[in-house]
Amino acid sequence: MGEWEPTWSTRAAEEAEAVAAIPCSGHGRAYLDGLILKDMNKSRCECNSCYAGSDCSQFLSDCPANADGGDPYFMEPFWMQHAASSAILVSGWHRMSYSYSDGSVISQLLVEYIKKVHGIVGNAITEGKYIVFGSGSTQLLNAAVYALSPDPSMSPAKVVATAPYYPLYREQTQFFNSRDFSYEGDTSLWKNNTNSSFRFIEFVTSPNNPDGKLNKGILKGSDVKTIYDRAYYWPHFTAIPSPADDDLMLFSISKLTGHAGSRFGWAIIKDEAVYQKMMIYLRLSAMGVSRDVQLRVLKLLDVATEGDGKEIFQFTYSTMRDRWIRLKQIIYKSKRFSLQKLSPQYCTFFKRVRDPSPAYAWLKCERQQDMNCYETLKAAGIIGRKGSNFSADERYVRLSLIKSQDDFEILTNKLRSLVAKEWESNPASI
Amino acid sequence: MGEWEPTWSTRAAEEAEAVAAIPCSGHGRAYLDGLILKDMNKSRCECNSCYAGSDCSQFLSDCPANADGGDPYFMEPFWMQHAASSAILVSGWHRMSYSYSDGSVISQLLVEYIKKVHGIVGNAITEGKYIVFGSGSTQLLNAAVYALSPDPSMSPAKVVATAPYYPLYREQTQFFNSRDFSYEGDTSLWKNNTNSSFRFIEFVTSPNNPDGKLNKGILKGSDVKTIYDRAYYWPHFTAIPSPADDDLMLFSISKLTGHAGSRFGWAIIKDEAVYQKMMIYLRLSAMGVSRDVQLRVLKLLDVATEGDGKEIFQFTYSTMRDRWIRLKQIIYKSKRFSLQKLSPQYCTFFKRVRDPSPAYAWLKCERQQDMNCYETLKAAGIIGRKGSNFSADERYVRLSLIKSQDDFEILTNKLRSLVAKEWESNPASI
Known part of the structure; x- marks a missing residue:
């Protein structure tokens, strides 16, 4: 220097x-x-x-092995390896104002970086679209529901999602208890109902949390609005078959760089009126996202897009792929437990067919008597997240694969013992 | 080193x-x-x-002089003078988790610092109370309304405020359009109504935005809940007659250290059930406040509480007092304009009677023909904030005194010219 x-x-x-x-x-x-x-x-x-x-x-x-929760510590080693380029020194007088110099609460520079990373990965089309920021995609979920709800003179929007689904969609919608919308259960209940005069808001998580499937919207019709939660649509967790071009897509820094604690997400929006309504929500609920957070995310994306922008994804994919292979090798030997089926698929980012590498295992207890899979695992020292949390059968449990390497090692050790016991107790079945 | x-x-x-x-x-x-x-x-x-x-x-x-907005740039020089102690270097792997090691989304260390600064200033009693964080007090306003609303089986809470008041109280309540509460206009409409079976939620800003008055709640009764917005209850802006001990008080880093852009506020809550409900709101709406922001605020409060913790308040009070004196000297010469009346008062922090030093001038146009004071000022090159924004008469305008020294100088120059014209056009009135 x-x-x-x-x-x-x-x-x-x-x-x-x-x-x-x-x-x-x-x-x-x-x-x-x-x-x-x-x-x-x-x-x-x-x-x-x-x-x-x-x-x-x-x-x-x-x-016990704690495989609950979604802390993305699997990326921590990447940031430790990039200590010099990812560090940021914030002065005491950094951005004290409510707004940037253009009067906005959104850093246009950060918008450019977000477009750049989507351009590198090819997972979302951003051209001609609007981008807003929220305190995690958490805040944007509700902002989107408000923005897509009809005006108060009409019936409230019916908010739906398809099990197994991330419970926050329901919890948020019910908690805010708005006159503008209400949670109306599983999408399947309304499949044949789309000629009605109701406004539907369908949540679609793709790849899905918990099972990693590349879901698509089910309801069709002019008065159906779809919120695509794309938090996991990165090469870490899935092949990228094509860039997503949905009307409203949500992403989160938590699942891109692993910084869940920073609480930063963004929405990519096609329609200007929807964008304007989400901006009103974000202004009234919190006056935008902290400038400190926007600065940090800018720095993280600066590192993520360095060079050809491939290094971070090579790290994340190889970590998650290795974990999935090791997990499959254990569960493969079991008749008592099974994993969701995911197939190798062509990825436009890696330009080749690649293995699955989901964020979560969606484990099923196959035995008649293991009706409550969470309790079955708990008895073996493994804490997962109950299937019922995702409005699914209690035969299912979500196991997080994105935590620290220590967590993953403890999880696989416990699972290996559990599967080994299966053989001991019933050697004839091998 | x-x-x-x-x-x-x-x-x-x-x-x-x-x-x-x-x-x-x-x-x-x-x-x-x-x-x-x-x-x-x-x-x-x-x-x-x-x-x-x-x-x-x-x-x-x-x-034109821009005296709109509340950017607290008047504190920027303090932070530039404390560059070394207020700087913070954030590593790329700082706090990636959703939670602190105790499982909470709230830094207990930061809670301790907040209690410490209230202890030094003597402006709020924190002992035996609960503290929660929000993205600015903005987010906490709505969290408090939700937490104080009755359960859905009862009639919606009636949310009220007394003009002139900060418009966000109304805007937020109306925007969220919840079945649990509705905005019901000025408090005065309900003064004689407290024997009814309604739950009331009264917003009280003290010192008040815009006029700096130390307001108190108006409605009384067992089913009246009061949200005390204490954002301005610091020695910068008012004498501290005694520590506030209200059931629910809101504060903001924006008006304590000047970091509006960081979006950080806190609520001090007496009742555990209300605290729990606010925590649910904060979890469902954003999963707590960014760990990056909590780290920065911790550092700022570390500087603010250095030594005997008086330096920052000496800086802020002397800046704001000087500005108020200079403004009064200009308006004193005018018959066309008047300022809110504020008196010297005993301050338990400074341990003496001290002059007023409000954050805003609440200017009134006294002439019959100046019915729209905002337009009158605008014609003279001064941009304020309309009285109607605060549900007050258009004869009033709020002028911000907390912006940069440049802004203040330009404002006083424009006001001086405007008042001088008054003499020129009507020398007999001098």
Whole structure:
């Protein structure tokens, strides 16, 4: 860096390097907001599940595998490997205003970066479309429902989704209890009803959470509006058969770069009136997304799009593919458990047929007596997420594959033991 | 710093210092998210109103004074003076999880800092109370309305506020169009109605936006719930007669440290059930506030509470007091315009009687023919915010006093000319 001498930045840089240098045995990490308190007596390592001790070196052997939740820690090593390019130093006077210099609450520069990453991946068409930001796609789900609801003089919109589906669609719609819309159950109930005068809002998750299927909208008709939750439509989790060109698509930084804690998502919108309504929602509910978050996301996307923009996706795909292969090898030996069927598919991003690499296993308990699959797994020390959470049968459980490598190793160990017991108890079935 | 040698932090530190060193003639500033694009041909200074040119050195003399909006740039010099202690270096892997290690989306460390600053100032009692975070107090306003609404089996809550009031209370309540509550106009309409079976939710802003009055709730009764918007209850803007101890109080970093763009607010809540309901709202609407934002706010409060914690308030009070004195000196000479009456008052923080120092001037046009005060000012090159925005008479206009020093200077120059014209056109009245 030649002649450059730091002045006011030294203290922040030193604090950040000091905290990054705290050894947590590779089974945890220390964070800056643990250091600021200056309480040196407290342990500052935050350990992965089943690890303990002030340096996370102690393995708790009778600890259950936690495969609940969607923390995308599988990407953490990528960011540690790119420490220099992904770090950002925020000054005390950074962007104190309510708006950017163009009067907007949306960084146009960040919009450009988002378009760039979609262009590199080829997973969404952004040309001629509008982009808005939310506090995670979470906030945008509800903003979209409001924007797609008819005006109050008409009947409330009927909001539907197809099981198994992400429960927040229902929970949010019911919680806000608006006169403009109501949750009306599974899409299948309304399949033959589209000639009615109702406005329908159909949630479609593609790839689907929990099962990774590339779902499509079911309802058709002029008064059907579809919200495509595309959070998982990245090469990490699926082949990209073609760029998505839906009227309203939602994405999230959580599932692109792994930064769930940053709470940043975006919507890509075809119709200007819908865009305007979502902007009103975002202004009235929170006055837009924090400028600090927009700055951080800009930096992360700057790293993600470096060079030919392929490195991050090679990392994520190879990690997720390896996990899926290892999981399949275990479950393949079982008659008691099965996984969702996913096939290799041509990917326009990698320009070849590629293996599946879903974010979640959608595990089924096949035995008659294992009606509650969650409890079956729990008894074997595996915490999943109940099928009923996704409005599906209790024979299903979602297991998260996107957590830390430690979590994945513990999960596979527990599953291997469980499947091995199946043979022991019934050796004739092998 | 002795032996310490930076490694991976150097690039981020260098970028931040480079952008901070860009000279914008003291009439603008450059930001890091202008540099990342690496487009060196573009001007990177973002100039204050009425300044232009690549280094903001060009004064646009026929430019109107913009006293609309509430950007708290008056605090920017404080943060520039505290560059080293307020800077923060965020690593690429900082807090990727949905939650902190205790499973919460709220940093307990930040809760401690918030309690500490209230303890220093003595403006709110936090002991034994619950604290939740939102994307600005904006998000918490609506969360509070939901939490205080009765269950759906009862009639919707009636949401009210007393003019002049901050319009977002009405706009949000109407926009969400919930079956649980509805906006029912000015509090005065319901003053004699409290024996009814209705649940009332009264918004009280204290000090009030726009007029700086230390308002109190008007409705009384067991089924009246009050939301105290305490955003301006800091020594910057008012004497602190005693610590507020209301059931539900809202605060915002925007009006404490000036970081409106960070979108961070907090609620202090007495009742556990209300706290739990607000937490549900915040989880379902956005899964909590960004961890990046919580880290930044922690750092800002670390600086604000340094030493005896008085320095920041001495800066803000002396800035705002000087502005109010200068404004009063101008308007004092006028018969055409008047300001709200505010008196010196004993302040428990400064331990003495202190002058008023409101965030906004609530200007009234006194002449019969100046019925639309906004237009009167606009004709003289002053952009305020219309009285009707606050559900008040058009004879009133809000002028922001919390913007940059440049904005304030331009405003006072325009006002001085306007008042001088009053004498010229009617010298006998002097």
